Amino acid sequence: MTLLRDCGHPGLLVVLDELETLQRARTDTRDKGLNALRQLLDEIAAGRFPGLYLVITGTPAFYDGPQGIQRLAPLAQRLATDFLPDPRFDNLLAPQIRLPGFDLERLHLLGIAIRDLYAEGADEPARVRARIDDTYLMDFARTVAGELGGQVGVAPRMFLRKLVDVVDRVDRIEEFDPRVHYRVEIKGADLTDVERNAWTQRADSADEVELDL
Structure with a gap:
């Protein structure tokens, strides 16, 4: 943190993702991990890491269940909300914030944010904004969600992956028009288990379902 500050940076964002996997660890490993997290929070609160912003992601079961945060009372007290x-x-200033699931509107807003962020550093920002306008982004969100059985909540990862591919092409290929030249195609091999379950539900027939043999 001192090095970053001396280099002119305001701070550092650290994201600890999927900590709920601690719930499946051995008892001694889980307890050590939870205690280490408690120690880290205490040192941040004491000002040992000025400029550090720590984000911990986890499922409700991790925060409220008996095998997660609640297993260590001092840690549970620090994160109580x-x-x-x-x-x-x-x-939004509490130790915990809950994240609502995605709907089409939120997926659309995410697409707008990504498009605008990309356009700031694009070679052809005007073309990116013109060909990937807000209407196209809503249609794109509906299409990706439709490919995943209409389950918008499982669509964000694939939506972002496909969108970045489209924006790359628009920025680098002058003749490329996503409305004309691009069709969303999702393959079962590219999906997580949750996404694959949603994808198989939208298949028109059993012949369209890819099986791992």
């Missing part, structure tokens, strides 16, 4: 029934009134 009172959630009201209506998520509109969540305190």
Whole structure:
């Protein structure tokens, strides 16, 4: 953190993802991991790492279940958050924030954010914004979700993967028009288990389902 500060950077964002896997670890490993997390939080709170912003992701079971955060009372106390029934009134400065699932509107907004971010550093920013306009992004979101059985909640990863491919082509190939030259195609081999389950549900017949033999 000192080196980053001296180089002119305001700080460092660290994301610890999928910590719920600790729940499946051996008891001693799980307890050591939870205690290490508690120690890290205490050192951040004490100002030992100025400029560090730590984000911990996890499922509700990890935060509230008996094999997760709740297993270590001091850690549970540090992360305790009172959630009201209506998520509109969540305190975004609390130790925990809950993330709602994706719907088409949120997927659309994500696409707009990615398009705008890409355009800032693109060789042809005007072309990127013109050919990947907001209407196209909504149609794109609907198409990807439709390929995954209409289950928008499992679509973000594949949506982003396909969208970046489209934006790359628009930026680098002058003749490329995504409305004319691009068709969303999703293959079972490219999907996670959750995505593959949704993908098989949208198949028109059993012959369209790819099987791992």
